[in-house]
Amino acid sequence: MTRRLSLGMVGGGQGAFIGAVHRLAARMDDHYELLAAALSADPANARASALALGLDPARAYEDYAKMAQAEAARPDGIEVVAITTPNHLHAPVARAFLEAGIHVICDKPLALTLAEGEELARLARQQRRLFALTHTYSGYPMVRHARELVAAGELGELRYVQVEYLQDWLANPIPPGQNKQADWRADPARAGRAGCLGDIGTHAYQLAAFITGQLPSELAAELHSFVPGRLVDDHLQVWLRYPNGMRGSLNASQVASGEENRLQIRLYGDKASLIFRQEEPNALWLTPIGGASQRLTRGRVESAAARHASRVPAGHPEGYLEAFAQLYTDAALQIHALAAGLAPPPESLALTTVEDGVAGMRFIEASLASHAAGRWLKIS
Amino acid sequence: MTRRLSLGMVGGGQGAFIGAVHRLAARMDDHYELLAAALSADPANARASALALGLDPARAYEDYAKMAQAEAARPDGIEVVAITTPNHLHAPVARAFLEAGIHVICDKPLALTLAEGEELARLARQQRRLFALTHTYSGYPMVRHARELVAAGELGELRYVQVEYLQDWLANPIPPGQNKQADWRADPARAGRAGCLGDIGTHAYQLAAFITGQLPSELAAELHSFVPGRLVDDHLQVWLRYPNGMRGSLNASQVASGEENRLQIRLYGDKASLIFRQEEPNALWLTPIGGASQRLTRGRVESAAARHASRVPAGHPEGYLEAFAQLYTDAALQIHALAAGLAPPPESLALTTVEDGVAGMRFIEASLASHAAGRWLKIS
Amino acid sequence: MTRRLSLGMVGGGQGAFIGAVHRLAARMDDHYELLAAALSADPANARASALALGLDPARAYEDYAKMAQAEAARPDGIEVVAITTPNHLHAPVARAFLEAGIHVICDKPLALTLAEGEELARLARQQRRLFALTHTYSGYPMVRHARELVAAGELGELRYVQVEYLQDWLANPIPPGQNKQADWRADPARAGRAGCLGDIGTHAYQLAAFITGQLPSELAAELHSFVPGRLVDDHLQVWLRYPNGMRGSLNASQVASGEENRLQIRLYGDKASLIFRQEEPNALWLTPIGGASQRLTRGRVESAAARHASRVPAGHPEGYLEAFAQLYTDAALQIHALAAGLAPPPESLALTTVEDGVAGMRFIEASLASHAAGRWLKIS
C-alpha cells in the first residue's frame, strides 16, 4: 500500500448526510487520513463536529477560507479537500482551495452557474490540481463495464439512449424546517434555479455521457412543478439529439410516487442493447437483436475496468458506498501519480472531473432556456 | 351458455398471421361459429383457405363486397364480421358490412385517415351496430383492474403517465418479399403514413387512454427512421399534456434492439404509482409514496372487472390469446344484449370501440403534424 | 387442416372447474368437436350440463358405462373421450372406454393404486389405443425446449435436480361443503391416500422425469399434515437417487403461505444449469459454470419442439391454457397418425402417457412406504 493522503473537509458537520458518506467513502479503501476540517458554516457546530471526529483542535476550523490559508502554510498541510457543503458554496470553496494549491474532491453539482463552473475548470487546469466531482454512479463496476462494452462496439452503432432518474421523496409538500435536505434543495438561493434538474437530472445526464462517451448537441426540455408552492422544478423530461444522429430521452422526477432511487439507463445500438439499473447495481443486461438477454454480473465479467472497481467476488453484492469509495480511490491514484510525475493508472481515468461538471452546467442552462422558449435549442 | 353467434371473416387467409389469431380468439370462449369468409384479396387463396377451414363452399367468397351483400341476403347470414386485412382495407370493408347491417370486429388501426375513421364512427352509430376495435392489450385482466384502481382513486390525482412500446423486429433492414408483415407495414400505401406510430404507437396511446380514462389535449412529437431506406418512422417519442394538468410521455420503437414486445405503462399519482408490463401480464405493481411495492396478481385481486376477464385461478398464467379472446367475448355479450334490447353487462363495456379508433387517428395526425412543425400542437 | 376428431367427455358438469378447462383446451387449436358426454354422476346435472353445451340430447348420457357402449355402437361414435372426473373414477371410466375401443385423454392422477394403473397401461397397449394423461406443464414450449437442451447435452452430465411445487390454497382449514375442489381432494376415498403428494407432488415428479428423461431408483420421503383434522398429507419432501448417480430433491406443499402455484425446476449439470418456473412460463434460465445467465424466451429459441408448441411470436405471453391445449393437439396428431397407420410427428411424442401415469403411481406408493418406514426405499 502507498502512503495515506492527508485529507481536509468543508461541510459535513453533525446532522449533515452527505459529509458522513464522503468520510466513509474516503475511509473504505484506506487511501486517506482526515486531518483538518471546517465542517459547518456555524462556528460552534464546526468545532464540535470536528472534535467529535477526533481531529486535532488546531485543525478544527470555523471558516473555510482560513482553513485553506492555514493548511497551505503548514508543512504537513492537507493535500486534498472534500467539499460537501450546500450547492451555492461549492464554487467559492473550491476556488479557495485550488488557489491554495490543494486538490479538490467536490460534491455535485459543480456550481450554480455555467460561468462559475468554467472558471473553476480554468483554475484547476492552471493550478494543475485534480478536481474530482463525485458523480457516484460512475463508480459502479457495472457502469464502468458498460462503458467498456460500448467503446468496444458490443452494441454496434448507438441509436437511442433512454435514461431516467425517479424518486418520490418530494412527492408531498414538506413544511420548511422539517427536512434539512429538502429545505436547501428547494431554495433557489442555495441550490440554484434548477430543482430536480440540478439535483438528479444532472446525474442522469452525466451517466449517459459517461457510458456513451458522447454529448448531445441539441435538446428540448419541459420542466414542471407538481407540488403547490414549490419554487423549482420537481419533474422534467428532455429530448436529446447527438451529432452522430443518436437520439436520447431523459426523465427525472422527485414526485414519482413509489420510486426510491430509480436511476436507469437503456442503450440501444444497431447490434444489441444494454440496461443498467442503479437499484440492482451488480448486474447489466445485454441483449442482441432477436436474441436472448444475458445477465452480466460483477465479479464474473472479464474487464479490467470492472475488476478495478470491485472488492469482493461475484454473488457478494457491492453497493452505493463502494461506488462512492471508488471515486476516492481513483482520486488517490491520480493524485499519487501527479505527485510522482507519472501517468495515472488507466482504470482510474474513469473519475468524473470538473469538465463533466461544466457539461452538466451547460445541460442545466440549456434545459432552462429550452423550457422557457418552448423549443429545441443548441447546447452551447 | 347462450347461442353461438354466426361469424364471418375478411382477410386472414393462408400465410396471414393475425387472421388465425382472430379465429383462435373467437373460438376460445365458444361464443362464435365461423360460417363465411373472404380470406384473401387473391381469389384462389381466398377459396383454398376457406375450404381448408372446413367452410361451406357456398360461403367461401372471393370478394368482400359480394360477401357483405350475399350474407345480408341470407336468412342465416352472418351477424358479425371480423376484419383482419392490411390497414388500407379496414375502412372500405367495415363500411360495406356496416351498410349491410352486420356488426364489425376490426383489427386496428381503424383506418388510414382521420376522415375515414370519423365516417365509420358515424355510420356505426347510424346503423346501430357494434364496432369493436381489437386493441388486444385492454383485454388483459390486470389492465382492466388497473383501470378500476385509477377510477377508484387508489393512485390519487394522476400526475404523470409514462407509456412505452418497444420491439426490435425491424431493427435491421428487411429485404422486400422476405417477411409479409414487414412488407405491407413498411409500405405507406397499405399501412398509412405512420409506421411505428400507427402500428404500435397507437396501442400505447390507447392503453394510456383506457387506464387513465383521459385524453391529452396537446402533444409534441418527434419521429425518426433509423434504418436506411425506410419510408416511414420506426421510432418515436411524444410528450402529452392533459386538460387537468397531467403530463405524459410516450415512446415507441421497432428498432429497440433486444426488446421483444415491451409494452409498459407507469402511472404516478399523488398517492401511489401503478406499473403494468405486457410481457408479465398476470401482475400489476402498486406502490404508495414512501411505501412498499405490492405485486397484485390476476386471480387474487378482488375486482369484478378482472374476474370477468379471467379463466383460470391465480398462478396459472394467462396470456395474449386470452386477452384477445376477451375482446371477442365482450363483443358477443354486447351483441346479444343489443339483439335483446338490453343494456350490456357492465364488465363488457371495457371493449374498445370505433371511438377509441377515432381518438387513435387524431393522435396519429397530430403527431405527424407536430413532428413536421417541430412544436407543440393541440390535438383536434 | 385435417378433419376434427369427435370427442366425448366424462365429468366436467356445471360447477366443475377442470372439465371446462379441458373443453377450452380441446377447442383452442380446433382439432376436436365435442359430440357426446356424461358430465356428472348426478343424472339431472349430467343432462342439464350437456344441453347447456348445445349437445345433441341423444348423446347427453347419464352414465359413463352406457355412453361407452352406445358411442361404440354408433357409426359416428366418438373417437376419443376426455375423463375429468374426481380421481377415484379415472380408472373405471378409462377401462370402459378403452374396452370399447375409444382413445382416452385422462386427467391426472391415472388411478388410485399402482395396480389399477398398470392394468390400464396393459389394456391400452392391448387395445392399441392412445392413453394421454394431462400433465399440463409438459405442454409448455419452454419445458419442451428444456428437455431438448438436456438431451443435447447443453448442461453436461446432470448432477442434481431440484423440483418444487408450492401452493397455499389449503393453508387454512376449509370447512366441508364450502369448496368442492377441496372437499374431494381431502377425502381419501375419492382422491386416494395421497393428498398433496398425489395432487401436485406427481406433477413435480413428472416434470423432472419429462425434462431429465430419467427416473430415480430410490427415494426417501417425509410427509406431513399441518392443518389440524386433515386426513391426508398437505406438505412433503422427498429425496431421490438416480441410477447414474444424479441426486434429486422434490418438495410439494399446499400450505406454503403466499405461494400461488410455484412449480419450479432447477437442473444442475457439470457444464450449466437450467431453471424453469411455471409462473413465468415463457422463459428459461440457462447459466454455465462461472458464466452469465441467459434468459431464453419462447419465440426466440431455435427449437422445433418449442416452435411446435407455440402459437404467437416472442413477447406475446402464452400460458397455462395454451399448454393444456398443446396436449390435446399432440393427442390429435397421434390419433390421426394411428388411424392412418403412420408414425406420429416426432414433436407430438412429448405427450405424457399412461406409462408416465404408472411411474407416478410408483412414486406415490414408494413415498407413502418410505414415510411409514422412515428410511430410503427402492422404487419398485
Add this chain to the structure above:
Amino acid sequence: MTRRLSLGMVGGGQGAFIGAVHRLAARMDDHYELLAAALSADPANARASALALGLDPARAYEDYAKMAQAEAARPDGIEVVAITTPNHLHAPVARAFLEAGIHVICDKPLALTLAEGEELARLARQQRRLFALTHTYSGYPMVRHARELVAAGELGELRYVQVEYLQDWLANPIPPGQNKQADWRADPARAGRAGCLGDIGTHAYQLAAFITGQLPSELAAELHSFVPGRLVDDHLQVWLRYPNGMRGSLNASQVASGEENRLQIRLYGDKASLIFRQEEPNALWLTPIGGASQRLTRGRVESAAARHASRVPAGHPEGYLEAFAQLYTDAALQIHALAAGLAPPPESLALTTVEDGVAGMRFIEASLASHAAGRWLKIS
C-alpha cells in the same frame, strides 16, 4: 463518536482474501484502529504484510502466541483481536487471546470439532470476554428486520423453513496450488471433515436459527461429493425437525453450476411467508395467505433493527461489506458497554457469538453422523 478500539489481527497476510475484508469491515464505521498483527504463519510474509499496512514494526509479530503475550503485557495493548486464519487455527488462536484477556472476533467456523468449540465457549464465559463469530449474513439490515417480523408474529406460527446456499466455484476439479482458498478448504486437515457442510452449510444453518430464533432437535442428512477425487462433501441436503413441530429443509452445494452465491431463506407461517435472498439483500418479500406479495425495502421499513444496521437511504443499495462492517460495529458497541459495565444497546445483540458457533458445530457433527447412519438423528 466514542474512542476507537485498538485492534489486532491474526491471519490475513498478503494474498489472503478474508483478512482484507475484515480490515475493510473494521474500518468502515470507524470504531477500530489496527495496531498489531501476526498476519501469516510464514514469518517473512507476516512481517512484510504488517509493514505494508503501515503497522509499527514492534507490533508486527511472527507468531500469534507471542503476540497474545506481548500485547497483553503492553499498557496500550490491543483490546480485541480479529482471527482470519484457515479453520484449523481458529480454536488455538482464540484460546491464546482469550487467556490473555483479549476480546475475540473470529471468522467462522468456530473450530474443527464440537469439543474445541465448547471449550472456547466456556473460556469466553469464564474470562468475561466478547467472542463474536463473523456470520456475515446476519449483519444485513433486512435479515435483522426478518427476525423482527418473525418475533412479532407477522408470519403467524412458523410451519416450514427452507434455506439453501448454492455456489458453483468448486463445480470443476481445481488442481492443487492454483487457488489458495480451494486448497485449504478441500483439505480435511485444515478445514475439517466437513467440506461444503462446514464452509457454507453452517451459514445456512445459522441464518435459519437467527431469523426463526429456533434450533432443530433432529435431522437427517445426505452428503455427496460430485467432483472426482474430492475428499470432503461438495453438496448436501438436510431435513430438520423442530421441537414445536416446524419442519425444515437445508440445501448447500458448491457444485451448483451457474450459481454465484445463492443464499436464500423462505419461511412459511400459518399467516404469511417471508423470503430473503442474499444476492438481493436490500429487499424482503412478505406474502400473506392468498394475498399480494409486498416487497419491503431497506430504508423504508420501520424497524429499529434495520435502521441500526443501515448507512444510506432507501434506493441506495448496501451490500456484503456493509453487513460485515455491521458485525464489527456491534462488537464495538458491546465491548464499550462491557468496559463501562453497562448493558449493550439492544440492537447490537444481533451479533453472532460463540454459542452460535457451538450450535453450528453440533449441526456439523449430527449431519456427518446422520449421513453415516442413513437415518434421522437427534442433535446432541
